[in-house]
Amino acid sequence: MQITVLRETQPGESRVALIPESVKKLIGLKAAIAVESGAGNDAGASDADYEAAGASVSSDRAALLAAADVLVAINRPPTDDIARLKKGAVVIGFLRPLDEPETLRPMLEHGLTAFSVELIPRTTRAQAMDALSSMATIVGYKAVLLAADRVPRMFPMLTTAAGTVPPAKVLVLGAGVAGLQAIATARRLGAVVEGFDVRAAAGEAVRSLGAKFLEIDMGGQSGEGAGGYAKEVTEEVMERSRELIAKQAKQTDCIITSAAVPGRRAPILITEEAVHNMKRGSVIVDLSGTTGGNCALSQPGTTIDVNGVTIMCPLNLAATVPVHASQLYSRNLTAFLSPMIKEGELSLDFDDDIVGPSCAIHQGEAKHPRLQAALAAKS
Secondary structure, eight states: OOOEEOOOOSSSSSOOOOOHHHHHHHHHTTEEEETTTTTTTGGGOOOOHHHTTTOOSSSSSHHHHHHOSEEEEEOOOHHHHHHHSSSTEEEEEETTTOOOGGGHHHHHHTHHHHHHHHOOOOSTTEEEEEEEEHHHHHHHHHHHHHHHSSSSSSSOEEEEHHHHEEOOOEEEOOSSSSHHHHHHHHHHHHOOEEEEEEEHHHHHHHHTTTOOOOOOOTOOOOOOGGGGGGGOHHHHHHHHHHHHHHHHHTTTTTTEEEOOOTTTTOOOOHHHHHHHHHHHOOOEEOOGGTOOSSSSSSOOEEEEEETTEEEEOOOOGGHHHHHHHHHHHHHHHHHHGGGGEEEEEEEOOOTSSHHHHHHHHHTTTTTOOOOOOOOHOOO
């Protein structure tokens, strides 16, 4: 069985799906690894490093695709690459099956099998495979650094001969992995931090990091869905949330947003009015741009200025830390793949509580229930 690693083609993408450390482990399971020349350059892995780990390296992308039994990727492969894969080949990566189901039709038409790392269940057994959490950790960290660079104030409180400099005030919306990492990073830099989430259970995690947790009346609702993810709540709850956030925003130097609901548009938490009432020099870093953004004025992939308030909406922050992002993702993929490799061949057990739920497509047929429903609705 040949596992193939290609150079990513998405603009600005600098990560690689497998690093040499993981190549060694997979070769130890009797799998063959083929790598496109230069695939790991931006992630600190040279062609020589891959060859030393036991992989074959080639610059012939078409031949690599034609021979691939398993294609491991960061992002969903482009349509031209999908067309070059043989029928029955397996694709593994961030495929966005719930957010962009229509883009998977080429894989259906070519009879492929596709595993989406976003669908890997959040269970104890699957922790080492949780690529979403790995990338969110990096995104939350980097978001604070971006904000600190833009905010015209220092984050820590300083006592100097010229007097005391008060600490910056940071508000983090969404206390998932990215939000909690943002809170932890902002606290390390010395800021006073507040966190908000509709999931009441998130309060304990926020407080454990030394931040204040903002609570609202949920009216008896639960904001927590399957797997610990947030779920949609009523418009009444959302309106109370926006009112609280708008009030806090007036005295905040920086807001970092990471609120998302899988398969849905990101909830609007910061209204246009709230932005206009923020202090000049304040910064918003909206991490939910791929699903529309949490700020009503966010422009995904763009940084804008609104009356002195900077709104940043980066789309691929993980790629700005390619060495560690690739290292973590590669380990996630290796943990996911290893149990499925038997004597050098891929053995798929769809009754397995990780393999089954994470499969979006099998041999040209939509397998995940939500993908089936989404595609049927478009037919």
